[in-house]
Structure formats: C-alpha cells, structure tokens
Amino acid sequence: FMATDPTATMTFITIFIWALICAQGRTVKLPITLLCLKNCLLLFLETTGQVTVTQTPVVKTVLPGQTVTVSCKISPAVKNNILLAWFKQNAGEPPKILINLAQISEPGVPERFNGTGLGTDFTLTITEVQGEDAGDYYCQSYHELDTLWYTFGGGTRLSVGSNAQPSLSILSSASTDVALKDVKLLCLANKGFPFDWSLQWKVDGNSRSSDVTKTPGFLESDGTYSWSSTLTLSEADWKSLHSVTCEASQGSQATVTKILNKSECTE
Known part of the structure; x- marks a missing residue:
C-alpha cells in the first residue's frame, strides 16, 4: 500500500x-x-476533473497523553459530503481502516480516535495518545466522476515518545577468510527517538559521505526507531586507515559516537 x-x-x-x-x-x-x-x-x-487531497501535518511528534489533530482538505467536495475514510499503517503491515463515512469508527477502534468534517474539510483527532498509536495515517476521499475515484492524502507520520539516544554498534566485513576487495562497514543505531536521527561516517576523523547507503527509521514495537548505514571502502582505503567513526545526531540532542579501530578487526 x-x-x-x-x-x-x-x-x-x-x-x-x-x-x-x-x-x-x-x-x-x-x-x-x-x-x-x-x-x-x-x-x-x-x-471528470482534478481531485486534490491535501493532508497536514506531514510529521507530528508528541508525548504520550497529548492530543493530535490531522487535517485533510479536499477539492472538490467528496461524494455525498461524507465519503471520506481514515487509515493507519504500521511498518511492514497492511493498512487498517479506522474511520469510514467521515466519522463512523470501525469495530475495535479505540474511542480516542474521532473523525469529523463535511464536504471539503475533515479532521482526525486522537486524544490521550498512546505509544501504540505511532505510525502513518492517511485520509482517503471518494468521488464519483466518470466512476468512483479513490484518492489518498500524502500521509502523516506520527511519533509518540520522549527524546532518547540510540545505541550504536559497527560491524565490519573484513576477515582473513576472504581476500580483500571492498570492505563494508555497517553502523546500527537502535532504539532512538524521535524518528529523524541521522547517521554520518568519519574515516580517521574526516567526514565521509561517498559510498554510503542509509535506511529510513524503522518503528519498533515500543515506539522507538532504529536505523542503519553502510560505508563501502576500497581495499586501499581500508589498508591505509586507522579508525572509522559512526555518529548519530538529531536536533538539540547530544551526538552519539561509536569508533571502530582497525586493530579491533580480524586481520
């Protein structure tokens, strides 16, 4: 989806x-x-015409117990003024419908989820937010033009929790069992919050952005996030360096650093 x-x-x-x-x-x-x-x-x-669905905010971070409001503005008005649904999707799972017909909650949806709106303006409100509410939320409009059209908003990513620094570890592919060609270094950042921590590499203290691949934050069951970044080094670069550093940074939180000395790897 x-x-x-x-x-x-x-x-x-x-x-x-x-x-x-x-x-x-x-x-x-x-x-x-x-x-x-x-x-x-x-x-x-x-x-037929053009259907525009504008969903805000794109990202929202709150503490447990707070209230969240997600807005969905539609043009033109949805069919019968009420044909709008709200969905939630967790990482690696299919989307789940929460609310249909603008304000009718599906069976099993907690009472803290409420939908309102008519015609072109709709709102999803979550009161007393809990950690399990973290995920991606989408509104979906229904229009009868030539046929029934379904149009989704761009989505709202909701993060629930308090600031937390991730723990870092670095894994290396360097080994005497395999002839050196390229050496891959994997930095794992586990259980940080919020979702927008970023990972950077340094080689012997110098920033390195080339030959780097990163994964977006993965939402854990406890509401925290995990990330990874891979640095690929040539045989020559690996043999000449002394250490590599992985740094995790986010906003005003203190930077988290992990250093791997080449001498720690099997040679």
Missing part, C-alpha cells in the same frame, strides 16, 4: 478506452474515429 500523488487526473488510456466504446460495433474510418475521440474527450472534460 502506498499513498497516491495528492493530485489525480484521468489518463490518456481512459480516454482511449472511451474512444473504443464510442466506436464499438462499427467499422469506422479514421475521420469518424477522430470525431468520436473528440466527442468522448468533451465528455471526459465535462464529467
């Missing part, structure tokens, strides 16, 4: 299908086909 682009429009393929429908059952020459396509295009322009 992925959120769609906030703006959805009819594609050329759909217009082409309309043309085929117009010409169905007849053997037609090119000029008639073009005329049919023109008429179908006019029908498309009259009966």
Whole structure:
C-alpha cells in the first residue's frame, strides 16, 4: 500500500478506452474515429476533473497523553459530503481502516480516535495518545466522476515518545577468510527517538559521505526507531586507515559516537 500523488487526473488510456466504446460495433474510418475521440474527450472534460487531497501535518511528534489533530482538505467536495475514510499503517503491515463515512469508527477502534468534517474539510483527532498509536495515517476521499475515484492524502507520520539516544554498534566485513576487495562497514543505531536521527561516517576523523547507503527509521514495537548505514571502502582505503567513526545526531540532542579501530578487526 502506498499513498497516491495528492493530485489525480484521468489518463490518456481512459480516454482511449472511451474512444473504443464510442466506436464499438462499427467499422469506422479514421475521420469518424477522430470525431468520436473528440466527442468522448468533451465528455471526459465535462464529467471528470482534478481531485486534490491535501493532508497536514506531514510529521507530528508528541508525548504520550497529548492530543493530535490531522487535517485533510479536499477539492472538490467528496461524494455525498461524507465519503471520506481514515487509515493507519504500521511498518511492514497492511493498512487498517479506522474511520469510514467521515466519522463512523470501525469495530475495535479505540474511542480516542474521532473523525469529523463535511464536504471539503475533515479532521482526525486522537486524544490521550498512546505509544501504540505511532505510525502513518492517511485520509482517503471518494468521488464519483466518470466512476468512483479513490484518492489518498500524502500521509502523516506520527511519533509518540520522549527524546532518547540510540545505541550504536559497527560491524565490519573484513576477515582473513576472504581476500580483500571492498570492505563494508555497517553502523546500527537502535532504539532512538524521535524518528529523524541521522547517521554520518568519519574515516580517521574526516567526514565521509561517498559510498554510503542509509535506511529510513524503522518503528519498533515500543515506539522507538532504529536505523542503519553502510560505508563501502576500497581495499586501499581500508589498508591505509586507522579508525572509522559512526555518529548519530538529531536536533538539540547530544551526538552519539561509536569508533571502530582497525586493530579491533580480524586481520
């Protein structure tokens, strides 16, 4: 499951299908086909339009017990003024519908989740937020244009918890069992909060950004996040260095540092 682009429009393929429908059952020459396509295009322009779904905020971080409000603004108004749903998705899991018809909670959804709104403006409110409420939230609009259209908002990532520094560890692929070509160093950052900690590498005290791959924060069951970053070094670079450093930083929190001396690795 992925959120769609906030703006959805009819594609050329759909217009082409309309043309085929117009010409169905007849053997037609090119000029008639073009005329049919023109008429179908006019029908498309009259009966469909652009659906815009704007969801805010994109990211929200709160402490347990606080209240969260997510807004969804739609243009044009949803079908029957109430055909809007709210979904929640946890990492690695399918999305779960929370609220349908703008304000009707699905069975089993806690009472702290409430939906309101009509027409073009809708709100999801979570009172007394708990750690388990962390995740990604999406609104979904329903429009009846040529057919029933479903359009998702861009999503809101909710983080619940208090500041926490991740623990760092560095793993190396260097070993006498395999001839050295490239050496991969993996930095693991576990159980930090909030989600936007970033990892940086240093080689002998000098920042290194090339040959680095990173993963986005993974939400743990306790509401904290974990990350990883991989640095790939050539055989020559590995043999000439003395140490590598992985640093984790976030906002005003103190930087967390882990140093791996090459002498600690098997040679």
